[in-house]
Amino acid sequence: MTTLTLSKAIHAGLHRCLADDDRVVLLGEDIGTLGGVFRITDGLQAEFGRNRVVDTPLAESGILGTAIGLAYRGFRPVVEIQFDGFIYSAFDQIVSQLARTHSRTRGRVRMPVTIRIPWAGGIGAAEHHSDSPEAYFAHAPGLRVMAVSNPQDAYDGIREAIASDDPVLFFEPKRRYHVKGEVDLDAPIGTAGAARVVVAGDQVTLVTYGGLVQTAMDAAAAAREEGVSIEVIDLRSLSPVDYPVIEASVRKTGRLVVAHEAARTGGLGAELAASITERCFEFLEAAPVRVTGHDVPFPPSKAEKHHIPDLDRILDGVDRALGRVPAFVGGS
C-alpha cells in the first residue's frame, strides 16, 4: 500500500495504462509540456513522448472529434477536458458521435474513449470552472459515467475506464485532488461499476458521489452522535447505476436521501428517486429526499457555499426523510 493524493492516484493509473498498452494516447489542452493545469499528467509527455501525450489546440469539439477518429484507427484515447464548464463545446461530438458510433455500426466500430473531467465546485473559481454536467451524459444512451471520491477508486477507476471498450466520462472532484488516501497499486480492476457502502447504517440510506462522499461520511458521523444511523453509499458509477446495492439498503432502512451538487431538476437525484420508488415502494416509509444544488447557474465563488450541499443541508435532508421536518417546502 502507498499513500497518494487523488491527483497522484490518477497520475499513477494513467502512467500504468500508458506503459501497459501502446495504443493508449492522452490528448488535451496543456497536458504535455505543462503536465496539466492540475498536474495530473505531470512528466508523462517527457517519459512517453509527444505522440503518446499530446498537447492539443484549444478546441474541445476538435479534441473529442479527433479522439473518435483515433478510436476508428484502433487507439484508446484518453482526453482531458480542462474544466467541467468547457465540455459543452464538445457536447455534439460526445452525444451525436461518441455515444452512437457503436450502435450506428452495429458493433463493428468500438469507441474505447475515456474523457477525464476535473469537476464540480469548492475551489473558489471563476464562472464555468465549477459545473456539474454529469446528468446530461447519464441521459445519453451509449455513454458510461463514473465519479470517483477517493484515491483508491481514482486509481482503479481510471484503469477500468481506459480498459472499457465503451466511451466513459470520468468525473474527478477537483476540490479533493489534494486529499490523501491509501492505494493498493496491485488492486485488480472490475468493480469500479459497483456502488459501495462506505458507512454501514440502518435508519436512512444516503446515496451520493464524488466530492460529497466525504461530506456524507461526516454527516453520518455527526448523526451517529445524536443516535441516528445513516448508511452512506458511494454511487461510483452514475450510468449505469448499481441498483441492487441501493435496493438492499433501502429495503433495510425504508428511507432514501440522494445528495448531489448538480442542479435539482433533471439531476441524477430525480432518476434515483424515481427508480428506487419503482423498485422499493412497499419498503419506503417516506418519499425519497433530494439534497442538491439549486436550480440556478453555479453561483459566484463567494456564494458557492450556499449552493453546494454541506453537512448541515445533508442532515436537514435526513431529517426530512425521517419526517422530523416537512419534506418539501415551497410552492402552493
Added chain:
Amino acid sequence: MGQTTASSADKLAATSEEPAAEPQATEQQSSQRTAANESPGAPAADALAPSPDGHGPTSEDYVQLVSPAGQRVHAPGYEERVLDIGHEELRGLLQDMTVLRRLDAEATALQRQGQVGLWPPLLGQEAAQVGSARALRADDYVFASYREHGVAFIRGAKPVQLVEAWRGANFCGWDPGEINMAPAQVVIGTQTLHATGYAMGLRWEGSDSVAITYLGDGATSKGDVAEAMVFAASFQAPVVFIVQNNQWAISEPVTLQSRVTLAERGGGYGIPSMRVDGNDVLAVMAATRIALDRARAGDGPTLIEAVTYRMGPHTTADDPTRYRPAGHLERWRALDPITRLEALLVAEGALDDEFRATVQARADALAAEFRADCVAVPDPTPLSVFDHVYAEPHARIDEQRADFARYLEGFAS
C-alpha cells in the same frame, strides 16, 4: 483572376519550372452581378451566377483536363498524374458514372414508391465522387457525408447496402471495416474531425495510408470543419479534405456560406488547396492523386474544392423549384460529367455502340438487383433496438430489454 487558387495549385501540381496555368475562359465579362456584391440576405436574381471578376465562391477559375464539350485541356502539373488513364480506363470511369447515375435514379424511384423513406440524390456529382474514389487505395479510410453513395459503391459496398439506412432498417448497410469507410454522417461536418484524428493516428504509426473526408459547401461554415483544419495543419495529418461544392445547402446558395472560393479556406489554415472542375472526372482524379501523394510522403493535409452542381433536390423531400433560379439546370446540363466524357471518347474514336449497350445492360441489371434486394430488406425487430448500444454487458439495457420483451409477450401472436 483567382491568384491565390492558381498559385497554390501550381505549387502542388508543378513538377518542373512550368509557367502558371492560364485560367480557363469564363464568363468573366458577364454583365450579371453576383449576389456576393449584394447583401447576402437580399433575394438575388441569381445568387450563383458566375462572378465576373473571378473572385467569390462562384468563380469559374478551376482546373480542367476535359472541357464540357469533351476536348482535352492542358493543365500542367495535373495531366502528368493521369497519363496511365487510357481509353480503356476512361471507358471504365464512364461505366462507373453511368451505373452510379442509374442506381441513384433507382433509389429515387424506390423512395417515390414507398420502399425507401428518404433519398439524397447525387445526380450531377458522379465525376466528383468516382474520380476521387477511384484514386484511393483499399487501405485508405473514408469519412464522408450522407451523399457519397458513389464513393461507397466504388469502395465496394453493394447497392442495397447504400440504401438500407434510408429505408430505416439500420444506420449503416455496410461494414465499415470491409470497405474502409465510416457510416454516412448526418451531422454536418463532424466527419472532418474523425478523418483528421484517424490521420493523426496514421502519422504516429508511420503508416502511408491516408484519411479522406468528403464535405459539402454548406459544411465549410461549420465550426467542426474549422477545428479539423486546425488539427490537420498543426499535426501535419495525412488527411485530404474533398469539398464538393455543389452550389447548394438545401436552398441556401454557396454565396451565403462564403465570400471567397472554398479552396481559399484552406490557405487560412496553412493547408494547400486545389480547385478543380468537379464535373471533370480526370481533373478530379488528378487532384486527388496529388493530394494523396502529398499525404503519403508526410507532407500533411490538402484541400480540394471540386466545383459541381446538385442537379437533383437536396433529398426526395425537397422541392428545388421553390428556390432554384431559372436557367440553372440547362446551364449545368451542358457541363454534365457523363456526356462530356462520352464526347471525349467519341472524338477520340474510343466509344462504340457495343460498349454503350454493355454499360446500359450492366446498369439495368444492377438496378434490377438493387430493387429486388431493397424491397427484401426486413424491418428491424422490436428487441433489436437494444442491440449494440454498448460494447460490454450493461445492466440497464438488459433490464429494459427483458421488461419490453415481457410487455410484447402480452399481445396475442
